[in-house]
Amino acid sequence: MQQIRAPYTREEVCAAVERRGDGKIPVFLHKFWGDGLVAKYGQALEDLASKYPDDICDAWFMVPGNDVSPLPGSPEYRFGYKDYTNVERHSIGQTAVLLSNWDELDDFLATFPDPYQKGTFDEVARRFATANGRYRLGCWWLMFHERMWSIRGMENLMMDYYDNMDGLKRIGARLVEFYKVTVDRFAALGCDGIFTSDDLGHQQGPMMSPAIFEELYLPLYRDLISYVHQKGMHFWLHSCGDNTLLMDMLIDAGVDVFHPVQKGCMDMEQTAKRFGGRITFLAGVDVQHLLPEGTPQQVAQEIRWMKDTFRTPGGGLLLGAGNGIMPDSPLVNIEAALNEMCAG
Numbered sequence: 001m002q003q004i005r006a007p008y009t010r011e012e013v014c015a016a017v018e019r020r021g022d023g024k025i026p027v028f029l030h031k032f033w034g035d036g037l038v039a040k041y042g043q044a045l046e047d048l049a050s051k052y053p054d055d056i057c058d059a060w061f062m063v064p065g066n067d068v069s070p071l072p073g074s075p076e077y078r079f080g081y082k083d084y085t086n087v088e089r090h091s092i093g094q095t096a097v098l099l100s101n102w103d104e105l106d107d108f109l110a111t112f113p114d115p116y117q118k119g120t121f122d123e124v125a126r127r128f129a130t131a132n133g134r135y136r137l138g139c140w141w142l143m144f145h146e147r148m149w150s151i152r153g154m155e156n157l158m159m160d161y162y163d164n165m166d167g168l169k170r171i172g173a174r175l176v177e178f179y180k181v182t183v184d185r186f187a188a189l190g191c192d193g194i195f196t197s198d199d200l201g202h203q204q205g206p207m208m209s210p211a212i213f214e215e216l217y218l219p220l221y222r223d224l225i226s227y228v229h230q231k232g233m234h235f236w237l238h239s240c241g242d243n244t245l246l247m248d249m250l251i252d253a254g255v256d257v258f259h260p261v262q263k264g265c266m267d268m269e270q271t272a273k274r275f276g277g278r279i280t281f282l283a284g285v286d287v288q289h290l291l292p293e294g295t296p297q298q299v300a301q302e303i304r305w306m307k308d309t310f311r312t313p314g315g316g317l318l319l320g321a322g323n324g325i326m327p328d329s330p331l332v333n334i335e336a337a338l339n340e341m342c343a344g
Helices: 012-016 037-041 043-049 102-110 123-128 145-152 153-165 165-188 210-228 244-252 268-275 295-310 331-341
Strands: 054-060 133-140 193-197 234-238 255-259 280-285 317-321
Touching: 037 043, 043 331, 054 123, 054 153, 102 165, 123 153, 133 165, 145 153, 153 165, 165 210, 165 295, 210 234, 210 244, 210 331, 234 244, 244 268, 268 280, 268 295, 280 295, 317 331
Parallel strands: 054 133, 133 193, 193 234, 234 255, 255 280, 280 317
Antiparallel strands: none
16 A cells, blocks of 8 residues: 555645646545445445545535525525426436426526525535635536526426527526625635536537537636636536537636546547646546446556546646445445555
8 A cells, every 4th residue: 555645735736726736636526425335334434534635625505405495494595486396307206397387487587596595605614614724615516507407307408408598598697696606605715616517418428519508508607717717716617428529618618627537438548638738637536337346456557547647747637536436336446546546
């Protein structure tokens, strides 16, 4: 086993993100536990995790609910605008389609959640108070495509890209307003970067044509990311699937860090050659096949190859899990991954 280093400082992480450092490789989402992993390994997983550094102090604000508010006493803190007891549901039958009828768009927008809602940043403040000189990353899941998906349902959204682009643009503008206040609240707590998600890809390409992305999403990305940069923060994006056809536009929009370059969907070597030096990668270790099916030696070898493939002279590379590590992953493989990612 290799010697494990101490956590990197805020300045060292900033240098790696901005590709002006000395080649250090920070880690984030390296302890990304998937459903069932903690239940399977319990204290052994906790003991293992404690041995490895956390370079990023991540803090997650309380996102509005979908059809039900997460805040007792504040039922309006949700994206929904009516009773959803008997409505259509999607995403494996769990999530209500919030806007099934475009005729109700004005009602939907008029009841948007309040981004200044009290109590939603209490945990952020507590987390950042423990940063101790580390990089502070403000986080939430679901940005534009994913949020539109939760509002309209996937099948509806795929049709909307061609039948109701104007309605989607109105929702997008309202989302940008909400997120800008969110960014302000993170900035007020000393945040260094914003991390959010937009799963834009499926296994073999983007979920929408590049032309649709350029018309609808690119202006939204540019607007929000420019605002993040004005506040002196980096912008980090998680997007699963094959994003190759969108990478130039994501770089143009100002994305600073991209996660995960999904194994089996994006060609890691070609992605590094084409886009390395223009964007920093939070390269994700394969959780679908490598961690559950490989040997500890294969896990370590793959991560060393990722370091050689993605790292540029000034940095440009962070490492983490590609997604949540699932319970079919042997503990020795998880240990091998953490040991290689955090080696001194």
